[in-house]
Amino acid sequence: MSLVFEPTAIDGVRHIRLAPMADERGSFARTWCRETFAANGLDAAMVQTSTSFNVRAGTLRGMHFAWPPATECKLVRCTRGRVFDQLLDLRPESPTYLATVSVTLDSALGNALWIPRGVAHGFQTLVDDSEVFYMMTEAYRGDLSAGVRADDPAFGLTWPLPVSALSDRDRDGPLFDEAAHRQRYAAGLER
């Protein structure tokens, strides 16, 4: 029962597809295996899971990341409905710094994204009552939690639907200041 790991335009980000075993009852699929992930170069020693439930299609959450010294990697999948998921590489040392990736995560397919530390994540729901399931390699650190605006012209992110719901934090955040970002990121790496 193998998972399929596909590279993406962001260094270290994988799009992961399931290989379900189907029979007359339906199907069964493995969604995470530390050994299989390790064989694909991913240290997926999970310590925390979370779930996000979203009432209305068009709901947008993100773009969120954690400042170093956090090393949180995330495995994200849609477990109900469908979401348009976007990633943004905010690691100044990365060969794909400021690159973006978008993937539709569909609960009917069970596909997932592996998101390394320093890559911002956000999604917009495509149908009502969509749910997103997260597995993390590090416990949440509110003090290191950060975000950039999903509508910041610096990144050119576009979203398929009019935004129907957005937190104040995500709506009112400052526009991207790259020099300040580099400085804060470098300071975090030294801690």
Ligand SMILES: Cc1cn([C@H]2C[C@H](O)[C@@H](COP(=O)(O)OP(=O)(O)O[C@H]3O[C@H](C)C(=O)[C@H](O)[C@H]3O)O2)c(=O)[nH]c1=O
């Ligand atoms: C993320 C998180 C949040 N919280 C608390 C903090 C707030 O009191 C409440 C809601 O948090 P927030 O509004 O930041 O939730 P989202 O906007 O869905 O944030 C998430 O959305 C984007 C798309 C992500 O990729 C991250 O998983 C995460 O940042 O849960 C926790 O206690 N633990 C957690 O791991």
